[in-house]
Protein backbone atom coordinates (compact mmCIF):
# COMPACT_ATOMS: atom_id res chain seq x y z
CA UNK A 1 0.00 0.00 0.00
CA UNK A 2 1.26 3.43 -0.88
CA UNK A 3 1.09 6.48 1.33
CA UNK A 4 1.17 8.76 -1.67
CA UNK A 5 -1.99 10.53 -2.65
CA UNK A 6 -1.55 10.26 -6.37
CA UNK A 7 -4.26 8.01 -7.71
CA UNK A 8 -6.71 9.03 -10.40
CA UNK A 9 -9.76 6.83 -10.70
CA UNK A 10 -10.93 6.58 -14.29
CA UNK A 11 -14.56 5.48 -14.29
CA UNK A 12 -15.15 4.45 -17.89
CA UNK A 13 -17.02 1.49 -19.34
CA UNK A 14 -15.52 1.90 -22.79
CA UNK A 15 -12.15 0.19 -23.26
CA UNK A 16 -10.69 2.63 -25.77
CA UNK A 17 -12.00 5.60 -23.78
CA UNK A 18 -10.16 4.27 -20.74
CA UNK A 19 -6.97 3.59 -22.71
CA UNK A 20 -6.77 7.13 -24.06
CA UNK A 21 -7.20 8.77 -20.65
CA UNK A 22 -4.94 6.31 -18.89
CA UNK A 23 -2.16 6.76 -21.48
CA UNK A 24 -2.34 10.54 -21.16
CA UNK A 25 -2.31 10.40 -17.37
CA UNK A 26 0.71 8.08 -17.34
CA UNK A 27 2.63 10.06 -19.92
CA UNK A 28 1.93 13.62 -18.81
CA UNK A 29 1.30 13.54 -15.06
CA UNK A 30 2.64 11.99 -11.88
CA UNK A 31 -0.73 10.45 -11.18
CA UNK A 32 -1.38 6.71 -11.24
CA UNK A 33 -4.52 5.62 -13.10
CA UNK A 34 -6.85 2.91 -11.86
CA UNK A 35 -10.12 1.91 -13.48
CA UNK A 36 -13.76 1.36 -12.61
CA UNK A 37 -16.11 0.04 -15.29
CA UNK A 38 -19.38 1.34 -13.87
CA UNK A 39 -20.70 3.66 -11.18
CA UNK A 40 -20.92 0.94 -8.54
CA UNK A 41 -17.27 0.02 -9.05
CA UNK A 42 -16.35 3.70 -8.86
CA UNK A 43 -18.11 4.11 -5.54
CA UNK A 44 -16.48 0.95 -4.14
CA UNK A 45 -13.06 2.08 -5.37
CA UNK A 46 -13.45 5.42 -3.57
CA UNK A 47 -14.36 3.59 -0.38
CA UNK A 48 -11.63 0.96 -0.60
CA UNK A 49 -8.64 2.59 -2.29
CA UNK A 50 -6.52 5.01 -0.26
CA UNK A 51 -4.86 7.82 -2.17
CA UNK A 52 -7.49 8.71 -4.76
CA UNK A 53 -7.23 12.44 -5.45
CA UNK A 54 -9.29 12.72 -8.63
CA UNK A 55 -12.12 10.89 -10.38
CA UNK A 56 -12.71 11.14 -14.11
CA UNK A 57 -16.34 10.13 -14.32
CA UNK A 58 -17.95 8.90 -17.50
CA UNK A 59 -21.62 9.80 -17.29
CA UNK A 60 -23.04 7.00 -19.42
CA UNK A 61 -22.16 3.69 -17.74
CA UNK A 62 -24.07 0.48 -16.97
CA UNK A 63 -25.47 -0.51 -13.54
CA UNK A 64 -25.04 2.95 -12.05
CA UNK A 65 -24.48 6.00 -14.21
CA UNK A 66 -21.93 8.69 -13.56
CA UNK A 67 -24.40 11.22 -12.20
CA UNK A 68 -25.66 8.87 -9.49
CA UNK A 69 -22.13 7.68 -8.67
CA UNK A 70 -20.97 11.29 -8.37
CA UNK A 71 -23.86 12.14 -6.05
CA UNK A 72 -23.08 9.18 -3.76
CA UNK A 73 -19.30 9.68 -3.81
CA UNK A 74 -19.63 13.40 -3.01
CA UNK A 75 -21.88 12.56 -0.08
CA UNK A 76 -19.11 10.47 1.46
CA UNK A 77 -16.07 12.32 0.11
CA UNK A 78 -17.06 15.95 -0.40
CA UNK A 79 -13.45 17.07 -0.95
CA UNK A 80 -12.69 14.57 -3.71
CA UNK A 81 -12.50 16.21 -7.13
CA UNK A 82 -14.76 14.69 -9.76
CA UNK A 83 -14.60 15.66 -13.42
CA UNK A 84 -17.44 14.45 -15.63
CA UNK A 85 -16.64 13.11 -19.09
CA UNK A 86 -19.26 12.39 -21.70
CA UNK A 87 -19.86 12.17 -25.41
CA UNK A 88 -23.56 12.80 -25.03
CA UNK A 89 -23.54 16.32 -23.67
CA UNK A 90 -26.48 18.46 -24.64
CA UNK A 91 -27.09 22.10 -23.95
CA UNK A 92 -27.77 22.39 -20.23
CA UNK A 93 -26.05 19.12 -19.30
CA UNK A 94 -23.16 20.89 -17.65
CA UNK A 95 -25.60 22.34 -15.10
CA UNK A 96 -26.98 18.86 -14.47
CA UNK A 97 -23.48 17.44 -13.92
CA UNK A 98 -22.62 20.28 -11.57
CA UNK A 99 -25.87 19.80 -9.67
CA UNK A 100 -24.85 16.15 -9.16
CA UNK A 101 -21.64 17.43 -7.60
CA UNK A 102 -19.12 17.32 -10.46
CA UNK A 103 -16.39 19.93 -10.09
CA UNK A 104 -15.86 20.25 -13.81
CA UNK A 105 -16.72 18.77 -17.14
CA UNK A 106 -14.90 17.52 -20.26
CA UNK A 107 -16.69 16.79 -23.52
CA UNK A 108 -15.62 13.75 -25.55
CA UNK A 109 -13.71 13.27 -27.70
CA UNK A 110 -11.29 14.60 -25.11
CA UNK A 111 -8.45 16.63 -26.55
CA UNK A 112 -5.16 16.06 -24.76
CA UNK A 113 -4.50 19.78 -24.39
CA UNK A 114 -7.96 20.45 -22.93
CA UNK A 115 -7.53 17.54 -20.53
CA UNK A 116 -4.14 18.72 -19.31
CA UNK A 117 -5.36 22.32 -18.94
CA UNK A 118 -8.23 21.01 -16.86
CA UNK A 119 -5.82 19.12 -14.60
CA UNK A 120 -3.69 22.23 -14.16
CA UNK A 121 -6.74 24.33 -13.37
CA UNK A 122 -7.51 21.95 -10.52
CA UNK A 123 -4.00 22.05 -9.13
CA UNK A 124 -2.42 18.92 -10.66
CA UNK A 125 1.02 19.13 -12.20
CA UNK A 126 1.45 18.11 -15.81
CA UNK A 127 4.44 17.74 -18.10
CA UNK A 128 4.74 19.90 -21.16
CA UNK A 129 3.27 18.51 -24.35
CA UNK A 130 6.00 18.00 -26.91
CA UNK A 131 4.98 18.79 -30.47
CA UNK A 132 4.88 15.56 -32.47
Ligand SMILES: [Mg+2]
Pocket residue numbers: 012013014058059060061
Ligand atom coordinates in the same frame (compact mmCIF):
# COMPACT_ATOMS: atom_id res chain seq x y z
MG1 LIG B 1 -19.72 5.21 -21.22
